[in-house]
Amino acid sequence: MWQCQGVNRPAAASAAVRQGSLRELNLAVVLGRIAAAPRPPSRADIAAATGLTRATVSAVVDDLIAGRLVGESEPAPRTGAGRPARGLVLAGDGPAGLGLEINVDYLAACVTDLAGRVRHHTVRRADLRPVSPADALARLVRLADDARADAERQGLTLAGAALAVPGLVDAAGLVRLAPNLGWRDVPVPALLAAHPPLAEPVPGIPPLVVENEANLAALGELHADPNGPTSFLHVSGEVGIGAGIVLDGALFRGVRGFSGEIGHLPVQLQGRPCGCGGRGCLERYAGQEAILAAAGLDRADLPADTAAARLADLAAAGHPATLAALAEAGAALGVAVAGVVNLLDLDTVVLGGGYALLTPWLQPPVLAEVSRRVLTAAWSPVTVRPSALGPEAAVVGAAGSVVRRIVAAPVGWLNRAD
Amino acid sequence: MWQCQGVNRPAAASAAVRQGSLRELNLAVVLGRIAAAPRPPSRADIAAATGLTRATVSAVVDDLIAGRLVGESEPAPRTGAGRPARGLVLAGDGPAGLGLEINVDYLAACVTDLAGRVRHHTVRRADLRPVSPADALARLVRLADDARADAERQGLTLAGAALAVPGLVDAAGLVRLAPNLGWRDVPVPALLAAHPPLAEPVPGIPPLVVENEANLAALGELHADPNGPTSFLHVSGEVGIGAGIVLDGALFRGVRGFSGEIGHLPVQLQGRPCGCGGRGCLERYAGQEAILAAAGLDRADLPADTAAARLADLAAAGHPATLAALAEAGAALGVAVAGVVNLLDLDTVVLGGGYALLTPWLQPPVLAEVSRRVLTAAWSPVTVRPSALGPEAAVVGAAGSVVRRIVAAPVGWLNRAD
DNA sequence: GCTATTTGTTCAGTGATTGAATTATTTGGC
């Protein structure tokens, strides 16, 4: 029941194309067009864009409307002579995704509809470090139940859930290590099996996916701006430093889902020792604790979630130690980011999580290191910009990953819904 | 005529599925199965594996045989009662790929058939640094003509060519920078337009692709071992250090095709200055010149292609300075590799190019750094192994990339061949 | 009110897959 899968593992490219697959694929193509279009497209628009005939598009759209995935919007603004087009939009009352997050000092739940609009959002502050994983999950389930009730009140049906965790998660949903939470080898799906399921069973949509927070935040950022880049690095600066890698519009998870561990890239070979066993790791220079210490602040004085805000305030006020700390952190981050950009040839770096607020001070030194170290920067400038969603990126991305799955393969939902 | 494209850019996932696409896709599916099977499969095997009916598979296979992409092998070894199966194999007399390489001190040409078997291979040693790009390409064309004549003598038809260059190549085939060759902004396709085309025009197969050497070497390594990993990092240690990244069986090229620039990853923040403008770059510690210098050898004394062999000889003989140089290079390489593995969560690193010969001495320090620095090494051991193809990986990979393209989309060849 | 124009639907036609029946070819038992 709590079967888990990767967030974005594409279907094997070598799958045979059966007779029925044709419709299956075109359902996804048409729905994808509707989802990606800047304004509600007509059936004729989709036919022109895809090369399918209007007859085929009409048939496919009929299926999608019958399955409550698509609706017709008010007549689009007039464009000239001819019969007015009926605009197609993603349904606001069909399937929805439930996003959940467990972090060091808060729990969060979020529901998005097919279009990715946030329809419910709760954050509950609490220090979860002293709480056992089972208790933390029990609290989370209560939050999830409230979210589901609210979603149903709005006519939405939860089709699946994704849980963001600040740690390493394997393919089965086992949290191998979440250092800042104090978790090690926590079998989240097994612990949740005692609770009622969070979503309706839908073929092809796992009821719960457990995934690294930084990865889901990157997905959230990807879907937040439909015109944004399809390949970028999303760096979340929290207590640890995590990165989500988006390549060609898909999250890159690595062989085992452990990708993005950027916090231990060496930025100084004989530098400060690190808990990981290495020396001079990025986290020792650009992690939250390192910045606070360099700025002369005591971590115990302020809750973790306000650390970034506090630093931003001090920096804005011109506090010298803070400015110096951010400059040093930015330089270290720039060294690491330059390495990643050299390796992957990305042209966009998004500063997320705690870094989002600190972008005004971090971006210049990061850019400086990048343009100094990236060989190809001359031909292709690298953009460094703050996250659009900030600290909410992970929950929103988690919920979005569920509905994105439906958009990418609507046949599972349609077979269920009749 | 010399239109260029990326080596492995997959077709847009959102392409509409027309009526005819069905056959088109299944041709690729069946051909792919035949290519990937460890032994010649029967039509019934393919039907069982793909879920298509035997009737469909027979029809598809008929098309493939008529197009000279597939042949029937001798009766497979008996397996029990029943009518014996007819094994299907990739044709050895159909389309072939032409691989070319320009490097610092040699030119090479190579022809592989559909199955990836090397059917022709020439290497011509020559110092190409003092030669103009146009002259170097003219020499290469002579090599290519010989290769084509030999291929035609064997009944093969060249369907396209790929050229490996030790430098940055953009999407149009323009060599932006090949430092060790002294090239800058060399428009290879334009320069080759003066010569007769190297291959038959085949729809969907660009007549020439220009690509970074390290990327093609990684592809060569990928196809050299069908049972090998589908995600790995291939590090080529030549004068510069390049890496090819293979993810899920596909080459990752980055946004502009400049991925894999690993040579300037910092391994020492305040280390030796580097031509790139940074400090402490990997190349200053594990590049060929750095190793030679540390071993006390003068680079001028020996041609570049024998440098690795010379170092291997000295190391095998126990030469202390060489052993120390390799240990230092291995440690630096290990730091960089650990960063990549942390970032991408890969489980295999292939040491190629000059490093292949030096693996016995490089592997221990690389592994040591990796297991020390990679957080997830505890759950997923990282393999560091020498390249199977060694310095020939790039040419063979170049030729292979052409035939792989046909296997992935046979309809282009079939429409041409009738 | 009429025409041009664009949207969306209807319907016979086509291409590819399907599933069952048929043919082909071998092994093993009597």
Place this chain on the structure above:
DNA sequence: GCCAAATAATTCAATCACTGAACAAATAGC
């Protein structure tokens, strides 16, 4: 040696989804 069982491959009518053209619907402009 002959027959039954078994497996491989082919044939053929049926089906499913897309195609293309004709048609109905709805509006702007004259």
